[in-house]
Amino acid sequence: MRLYLRLLQFVRPHMNILLLAVGAMLLGAFFDSVSLGVLVPLSDKVLSQNEIIFDRELPGFLQQVVDRVNQASPLAMLNLIVAVIPGLIFLKGLFFFIRMFLLHKLTQLVIRDIRNTLYRKIQDFSLSYFSQSNAGQLVSRITYDVEVLKGCLSAGLTDLFYQGVMMFFLAFIVFYVNWKWAVVSLLIVPIVALPIIRVGRMVKKISTQAQERMGELNRKLFETIAGVRVVKAFSMEEEETERVAEQTQGFYKMMMKLQKRSLLLGPFTEFIGACGGAAVLYYGGREVIKGNMSFGVFVLFLGALLSLIKPSRRLSEIHSVNQQALAAATRIFEVLDEPIQVKEKPGARELPQISQGIEFAEVGFSYEEKSTLSDINLKINKGEIIALVGPSGAGKTTLANLLMRFYDPDQGVVKIDGIDLREVTFSSLRGQIGMVPQDLILFNDTVANNIRYGKNDASQIQIEKAAMTAEAHEFIQALPEGYDTVVGDMGVKLSGGQKQRIAIARAILNNPPILILDEATSQLDAESTRLVQEALDRVFVERTVIVIAHRLATVKKATRIVVVEAGRIVEQGTHEELLRQKGLYKKISDLEFIL
Numbered sequence: 001m002r003l004y005l006r007l008l009q010f011v012r013p014h015m016n017i018l019l020l021a022v023g024a025m026l027l028g029a030f031f032d033s034v035s036l037g038v039l040v041p042l043s044d045k046v047l048s049q050n051e052i053i054f055d056r057e058l059p060g061f062l063q064q065v066v067d068r069v070n071q072a073s074p075l076a077m078l079n080l081i082v083a084v085i086p087g088l089i090f091l092k093g094l095f096f097f098i099r100m101f102l103l104h105k106l107t108q109l110v111i112r113d114i115r116n117t118l119y120r121k122i123q124d125f126s127l128s129y130f131s132q133s134n135a136g137q138l139v140s141r142i143t144y145d146v147e148v149l150k151g152c153l154s155a156g157l158t159d160l161f162y163q164g165v166m167m168f169f170l171a172f173i174v175f176y177v178n179w180k181w182a183v184v185s186l187l188i189v190p191i192v193a194l195p196i197i198r199v200g201r202m203v204k205k206i207s208t209q210a211q212e213r214m215g216e217l218n219r220k221l222f223e224t225i226a227g228v229r230v231v232k233a234f235s236m237e238e239e240e241t242e243r244v245a246e247q248t249q250g251f252y253k254m255m256m257k258l259q260k261r262s263l264l265l266g267p268f269t270e271f272i273g274a275c276g277g278a279a280v281l282y283y284g285g286r287e288v289i290k291g292n293m294s295f296g297v298f299v300l301f302l303g304a305l306l307s308l309i310k311p312s313r314r315l316s317e318i319h320s321v322n323q324q325a326l327a328a329a330t331r332i333f334e335v336l337d338e339p340i341q342v343k344e345k346p347g348a349r350e351l352p353q354i355s356q357g358i359e360f361a362e363v364g365f366s367y368e369e370k371s372t373l374s375d376i377n378l379k380i381n382k383g384e385i386i387a388l389v390g391p392s393g394a395g396k397t398t399l400a401n402l403l404m405r406f407y408d409p410d411q412g413v414v415k416i417d418g419i420d421l422r423e424v425t426f427s428s429l430r431g432q433i434g435m436v437p438q439d440l441i442l443f444n445d446t447v448a449n450n451i452r453y454g455k456n457d458a459s460q461i462q463i464e465k466a467a468m469t470a471e472a473h474e475f476i477q478a479l480p481e482g483y484d485t486v487v488g489d490m491g492v493k494l495s496g497g498q499k500q501r502i503a504i505a506r507a508i509l510n511n512p513p514i515l516i517l518d519e520a521t522s523q524l525d526a527e528s529t530r531l532v533q534e535a536l537d538r539v540f541v542e543r544t545v546i547v548i549a550h551r552l553a554t555v556k557k558a559t560r561i562v563v564v565e566a567g568r569i570v571e572q573g574t575h576e577e578l579l580r581q582k583g584l585y586k587k588i589s590d591l592e593f594i595l
Contacts, residue, residue, distance in 0.1 A: 003329045010110045021102035025162045028095035033169040035088045107153045126342035127406040136219025144214045145328040152325025163311035208327040210254040217247040351424040354513045356417045357381040364411035373567045385545040387558035394564040396548045400516045434507035438518040442491030448483040451505045466509040472501035518548045
């Protein structure tokens with residue numbers, strides 16, 4: 001119930017639509033019930049040509065209506081009924097359309113809001129969350145799980161209220177005509193309710209398993225489609241197809257198990273209701289034969305009682321749908337309730353343009369309880385070019401991530417111009433840093449839009465200037481549609497070197513005072529490396545640059561080289577100074593490349 005109430009919080013901003021829908025729902029249910037009441041004069045006065053007889057005293061107003069009907073001629077009553085029925089059906093249909101339209105609109109708005117809220121929360125997570133999660137599961141929660149919620153909201157808002165109102169009107173008619181028979185009929189409720197509750201629990205459990213299986217399927221699809229080159233390179237198409245087939249078969253079995261249990265509820269409820277209706281038909285028929293009740297009144301009672309079966313069956317189905325939705329809601333709220341590890345401090349201030357430099361003071365950082373950095377003390381002056389070198393896994397990229405505030409240090413502090421980065425806004429910090437990450441990401445968009453990503457107001461001239469600086473302008477012009485060429489998923493239409501130069505152009509478009517290059521020339525051939533290095537030499541002027549180096553050509557021109565090993569700074573100096581020390585840097589340089 002708590003989860004369902006949390007879901008309904010998303011309805012609150014759209015209460016005006018819900019109230020209008022409820023009004024249409026009440027009117028629709030009223031006209032639906034009134035149309036059932038027409039059976040009494042039709043059966044007694046028109047078809048049987050007898051008077052309407054109740055076995056109990058009626059209220060004054062209702063008794064006057066019955067007396068007038070009894071006094072009318074069968075033909076006059078037939079004419080009236082023929083005239084009234086189309087109007088009732090029209091009004092019933094009109095309010096049905098209004099109700100369904102408004103509630104479906106409300107459902108779509110709520111689903112939109114949930115998806116937006118979920119995606120917004122995912123965007124707010126720090127990198128540590130993504131390193132412990134997988135993209136397939138997250139995509140599944142935004143798509144499949146939220147789609148399951150749509151069924152709950154649609155059924156809950158369209159049928160739960162409406163069928164509940166219909167049951168109230170119909171139950172009122174049944175109890176008013178003969179309360180004793182109504183009480184006897186209600187004895188079947190426990191017989192129906194217990195299986196519904198039990199099956200509902202099973203449905204929720206199976207639905208949770210199905211949603212997790214869908215998340216795993218999405219993960220597998222995401223990995224194999226994104227890594228299609230690797231799959232083909234190792235001739236793994238058949239194996240991957242079989243693995244996906246196993247996943248889809250498992251999901252199919254779970255969904256069939258889910259549907260089998262859900263579909264059993266409706267026929268079971270209808271059968272039990274029919275048994276109760278048969279009993280009432282037997283005893284009520286005897287009362288009609290004895291003359292204690294008119295046939296039309298009995299038809300009204302029996303019709304209302306049998307009509308109760310439909311909302312009862314629908315409510316049992318809604319219970320099953322709701323259990324599936326609650327399983328999906330649990331997974332969605334797991335994400336929404338996950339604490340954000342790195343967040344902007346309330347009242348955070350804008351970071352002024354860098355004027356002094358960067359400082360890592362007594363910085364320590366652990367990833368999943370494994371120490372990654374320890375006792376890092378490093379000052380980088382404005383305009384200095386720092387090269388971070390060292391073995392793979394030494395912590396070089398982690399230092400860059402701390403500066404971007406993708407993570408916060410466990411100990412110590414990272415500062416720019418003496419200001420703790422935790423005191424400033426994300427936008428003012430990251431707006432001063434251009435970064436070319438080790439893992440290149442290009443979006444399935446045009447070359448121009450990939451370069452201007454993060455600076456949507458950049459002009460075509462600015463884009464081309466950045467591309468020229470990154471030595472990318474010539475190959476871009478040679479593409480089929482130049483800067484308007486769509487690069488494909490993950491930039492699949494481009495070579496590794498081309499993607500890297502576009503990433504460099506994107507990083508320098510904002511003209512940032514701080515530039516981070518995480519092995520930015522690692523995928524370039526020798527000639528491209530030379531061209532990009534010459535371009536970077538121009539870009540480095542009057543900028544503070546941190547280079548996570550892969551090749552000696554990049555390192556040699558650094559103002560200072562910082563050697564990192566096992567999360568600690570072990571050496572610092574220029575290229576020549578470090579060679580003379582004959583330490584780790586000398587061993588690495590002897591291999592002609594930086595590991």
